[in-house]
Each structure stands twice: as C-alpha cells, then as structure tokens.
Amino acid sequence: MRTRGIERAVPALLVCLLAASACGDDGDGGSAADDEVTTTEAGGDTGDGSGEISVLAYNVAGLPQEISTENPETNIPLISPLLEPFDVVLTQEDFDWWGEAVATLDAVNYHDRLRADVTHEFQSTQHPGPEAVELLPADRPEPLSGDGLGTLSRFPIDERDRVPWIGCFGGADTSDGGAGDCLAMKGFSLTVITLADGVEVHVYNLHGEAGGSEADQALQAEGYAQLAEFIAANSEGAAIILGGDTNLHTETEHPDASGGADIEIWDTFLEDTGLTDACTATECDQPHRIDKFAFRSGDGVDLEALTHEFLGDEFVDDAGEALSDHEPLEVTFRWTAT
Numbered sequence: 177m178r179t180r181g182i183e184r185a186v187p188a189l190l191v192c193l194l195a196a197s198a199c200g201d202d203g204d205g206g207s208a209a210d211d212e213v214t215t216t217e218a219g220g221d222t223g224d225g226s227g228e229i230s231v232l233a234y235n236v237a238g239l240p241q242e243i244s245t246e247n248p249e250t251n252i253p254l255i256s257p258l259l260e261p262f263d264v265v266l267t268q269e270d271f272d273w274w275g276e277a278v279a280t281l282d283a284v285n286y287h288d289r290l291r292a293d294v295t296h297e298f299q300s301t302q303h304p305g306p307e308a309v310e311l312l313p314a315d316r317p318e319p320l321s322g323d324g325l326g327t328l329s330r331f332p333i334d335e336r337d338r339v340p341w342i343g344c345f346g347g348a349d350t351s352d353g354g355a356g357d358c359l360a361m362k363g364f365s366l367t368v369i370t371l372a373d374g375v376e377v378h379v380y381n382l383h384g385e386a387g388g389s390e391a392d393q394a395l396q397a398e399g400y401a402q403l404a405e406f407i408a409a410n411s412e413g414a415a416i417i418l419g420g421d422t423n424l425h426t427e428t429e430h431p432d433a434s435g436g437a438d439i440e441i442w443d444t445f446l447e448d449t450g451l452t453d454a455c456t457a458t459e460c461d462q463p464h465r466i467d468k469f470a471f472r473s474g475d476g477v478d479l480e481a482l483t484h485e486f487l488g489d490e491f492v493d494d495a496g497e498a499l500s501d502h503e504p505l506e507v508t509f510r511w512t513a514t
Contacts, residue, residue, distance in 0.1 A: 225372070225375075225512065225513035226510065226511060226512040226513065227371065227372070227510070227511055228482065228508055228509065228510050228511070229263040229264060229331075229371065229508070229509050229511065230261070230262045230263050230264070230506055230507075230508050231262065231263065231264040231265075231266070231379075231417060231419060231469065231506070231507050231508075231509065232259065232262040232264070232265045232266065232487075232504050232505065232506050233266045233267075233268075233381075233419035233420050233421070233467055233468075233469060233504065233505045233507075234255075234259075234265065234266070234267055234268070234467075234491075234500070234502065234504035234505070235267075235268040235269050235383070235420075235421045235467065235500060235501075235502035236248075236252065236255055236267050236268070236269055236270050236290060236499075236500050236502075237251070237269055237499075237500040237501050237502065238252060238269040238270050238271050238283070238286045238287070238290070238324065239269060239271075239283070240278060240281045240282075240283035241281075241282065241283065242281065242283075245501065246500060246501055248283070248286055249282060249286075250493075251493065251499040251500065252286045252289045252290050253289045253290075253292065253293075254493055254499055255290060255491065255499050255500070256289060256290050256291065256292050256293040256294060257293040257294075258490065258491055258499075259290075259293075259294050259296075259328060260293065260294050260295065262328075262506065263329070263330045263331070264327070264328065264329050264330070264331070264369065264379065264417075265294075265296070265326075265327070265328040265329075266325070266326070266327060266379070266381040266419045266420055267290070267324075267325070267326040267327075267328075267381075268324050268325060268381070268382075268383040268420055268421045269324045269383070269421075270286075270287055270290055270324050270325070270326040271283070271286065271287060271303075271321045271322055271324045271360075272287040272302045272303055272322060272326070273302060273303035273304075273305060273321065273322030273361075274320065274321055274322070275319055275320045275321065277320055278320050278321065287326070290326075291326075291328070294328055296328035296329055296330055297329075297330065298328075298329040298330070298331065298332055298333045299326075299327065299328050299329070300325075300326050300327040300328075300333070300335055300365070300367065301335060302322075303322030303323055303325075303338060303361070304338070305322075306319055306361060309338050309339065309340055309361065309363075311340050311361055315340075315343070315344070316340075316344065316358055316361060319358075319359065319360065319361050320359045320360065321359065321360045321361070322360070322361050323338055323340065323360065323361045323362055323363050323364075323365065323383065324360065324362070324383060325338070325363075325364070325365045325381045325382070325383060325420070326381075327365070327367050327379070327381060329367075329369055331369045331370055331371055332369070332370045333367050333368065333369050333370075334367065334368040334369075334370075335365070335366075335367050336366040336367065336368060336410070337365065337366045337406075337410070338363065338364075338365045339363045339364055339365070339366075339402075339406060340361045340362065340363035341362060341363045341385060341395065341398075341399045341402065342398060342399070342402050343395050343398060343399075344357040344358040344362070344385065344395065345357055345358065345385070345387065345389065345391040345392055345395055346358055346359075346386075346387055346392075347359060352389075353387065353388075353389040353391075354387055354389065354391070354392070355386040355387035355388075355392065356386075357385055357386055357387065357392075357395075362383045362384075362385070363382070363383070363399075364380055364381065364382035364383075364403055364406075364420075365380070365381045365382075366378060366379070366380055366406075366410060366411070367379045367381070371477070371511055372513065374476060374513070375476055375477050375511065375513050376414070376415070376476065376477070377414070377415045377416065377417055377474075377477060377479070377511070378410075378411040378414040378415065378416045378417075378474075379416075379417050379418075379419075380403075380407070380416065380417070380418040380419070380420075381419065381420050382403065382418065382419075382420040382421070382422065383420055383421045383423075384396060384399060384400075384420075384421060384422045384423035384424060384466075385399050385423060386423050393437055396423065396424065396438070396441055397437075397441050400441050400442070400444070400445040401444075401445075401448075403445070404445055404448040404449050407449050408448075408449070411474075413474055413475045414474040414475060415471075415472065415473050415474030415475070415476070415477045415478075415479055415511075416449075416451060416470075416471060416472050416474065417469065417470075417471045417479070417509065418451060418469065418470045418471065419467075419468065419469040419470075419505070419507070420467070420468070421466060421467055421502065422442070422466050422467070422468045423466050424438040424439075424441055424442045424466055424468075425438045425439075425464050425465075425466060426438055426439045426442045426443075426453075426463055426464055426468075427439075427463050427464030442468075446470060449470075449472070450472050451470035451471060451472050452470060452471060452472060452481075453468065453469075453470050454468070454469035454470060454471060454481040454484050454507045455468065455469075455484050457471075457480075457481040457484075458481050458482070458483060458484040458507075460484040460485075462486065465486070465505070467486075467502055467503070467504075467505045468505070469481070469484070469505065469507045471507075471509065473514075476513060476514055477511050477512065477513055477514060478511065478512045478514055479509050479510070479511055480509065480510045480511075480512075481507055481508070481509055482508045482509065482510055483506070483507065483508040484505070484506075484507050485505070485506050485507075486503040486504070486505050486506075487503060487504045487505070487506055488503035488504075490504075491503065491504050
C-alpha cells in the first residue's frame with residue numbers, strides 16, 4: 177500500500193485545521209554539534225581502522241492527529257525510546273517546521289516528543305523554512321510542513337543541504353488523484369557523518385513523491401534524476417549511505433509497481449550514482465518494499481552491507497499494534513578505512 181508523506185488523502189484538511197484548538201508551542205528541534213571528533217562505543221573504530229554501524233530508516237507517520245490515519249499523539253512518544261539502540265537514525269514524517277495553518281495543533285510538539293528519550297549526541301537542526309531552501313511561492317503556494325527529514329547520530333555530523341524536489345503534484349483536495357505532496361517541502365537531505373578521524377560518509381535521507389497518477393510517476397522520475405545530479409555535484413568520490421521512504425515498489429508482481437516504471441526509476445538511479453541496493457547486497461527477500469537503503473564505498477572508506485531487516489515486530493504498542501504505517505528498516509554496515 178502506498179502511504180506516503182502528507183500524501184494521505186485529506187479532503188477535509190482545512191476544516192480540521194480551523195476546528196482544532198491551540199496546544200503548546202513548537203520546539204526548535206535538536207542541535208547539531210561541531211565537537212572534536214571522538215571514537216564512540218557504538219560502531220566506533222575497533223583499533224584496526226574498521227567498525228560496524230547500525231542505521232535505521234523509519235517513516236514515523238507524524239501527520240497531525242486530526243488528519244492522520246494513524247495515532248501519532250499516542251505513538252510518537254512510544255517510538256522515541258525504541259530509536260535508542262541504533263547508531264544512526266533517519267526519520268521521515270518527523271516534521272519540525274509547520275506553517276501558520278497548523279501552528280495551533282498539538283502536532284507541533286511531535287518532533288520534540290520523538291527525540292525525548294534518545295541520547296544521540298548529534299542531531300539535525302530544525303528545517304529552515306521555504307525561503308532558505310529556495311522554494312518559490314509559485315512552487316508551493318501554502319506549504320503546511322517542512323520536509324519531515326530528521327537525523328540522529330552517535331557520530332559527529334555536518335549538515336550540508338536540505339533540498340526540496342523540483343516539482344510536486346496534489347494539494348488538500350485530492351479529487352484530482354494527487355496525494356497532497358504540495359502541502360509539504362518533501363525532498364532529501366545531505367549530512368556528512370564522521371566515523372573516525374579522516375573517515376567520512378555522506379548520508380542521504382529522502383522521502384519520495386507519492387501518489388499513483390501519471391503526474392506523480394513523471395515527478396518521481398524527475399526527482400530521482402534531480403537527486404542523482406545532486407550526488408554527482410556534491411558527493412563525487414564520497415562513500416554514501418542513502419535511506420528513507422522512496423515510494424518506489426521494485427518488484428514486478430507487486431500491485432503498486434506501476435507497470436514496472438518504479439523499477440526502471442530505481443535501477444536508473446542506482447546506475448547513475450554507482451549505488452547498490454542494500455537488499456540486493458544482502459540477498460533479502462523483500463525487494464518491493466518502498467523503505468530502502470542504498471550505499472557505495474568511496475574515498476577513504478569501504479562499506480559493506482551485512483544485514484537488512486524490517487523491525488515491525490519490535491515497533492509495536494502493548495497490544496501488538498504497529499506504531500506507524502511503515503515498518504522501520506535496519507541495515508548494519510561494516511566500514512573499513514582505506
């Protein structure tokens with residue numbers, strides 16, 4: 177099932193927003209640190225210039241309770257402590273910037289609650305808003321939220337860029353077949369993570385265009401071409417770990433595979449960037465899932481994907497119900513300095 181970003185059908189969105197009562201103040205997100213590089217216990221240098229790191233990608237379903245098909249007010253605080261064991265966490269729908277129409281909703285507090293029970297020293301900062309990412313009003317007339325991309329890390333990070341997709345389709349009225357993508361500033365982020373002295377990996381977090389219309393399909397192709405061009409210009413020669421909610425089904429038999437178009441988009445992207453799908457590298461049995469990781473080795477470091485596992489059984493409430501409409505994906509990488 178394609179359940180993507182602000183994309184879930186919200187025909188009554190404006191009514192819900194106007195009817196909601198004021199609740200709390202928006203936090204400013206975490207803060208990235210520029211501390212001196214140190215070796216950490218989790219995934220750190222073992223003394224021979226190598227180590228292992230666990231990386232999690234998770235769409236936390238952080239849309240406002242008033243329009244969500246999930247239960248974020250209850251589930252977001254339950255998710256927080258479950259993020260603690262992982263060295264690097266890439267979240268989607270983890271919104272820390274909201275437009276004025278949403279400012280009175282309790283949703284503005286979800287981001288802080290998601291990070292309340294983690295001890296990751298290095299955390300991405302708040303989305304800077306549409307002007308800072310050069311998003312023209314004509315492209316997103318009334319963005320209700322930021323990109324929903326967050327990073328938690330046990331290793332020092334350098335936040336480089338947040339980039340919105342060049343186009344989007346679909347607003348609050350989904351009668352045109354859109355999935356509400358234009359209500360958010362969805363795209364990708366680049367964060368450089370230092371695993372040890374001189375060992376850097378470029379980490380990309382992304383949330384792809386949603387919806388199954390022809391317009392959405394064209395925008396997905398354009399978006400991944402945009403990302404490939406950005407990688408060529410900004411991560412030439414670098415080791416890369418890329419993860420997130422791609423919104424691409426890459427199994428021909430899957431009912432949402434768009435007649436194979438999703439497969440072609442993903443395969444073209446991998447070829448253009450020199451990345452390897454972590455599922456392929458570990459011979460996992462769920463290649464069609466839209467939550468994915470890809471990686472490549474680069475200057476100063478070799479990367480090897482060791483494990484690829486969806487953790488749906490672990491991210492549940494006391495009744496065994498899932499905390500999001502996505503299952504978190506963990507990939508363990510071995511890194512070796514070269």
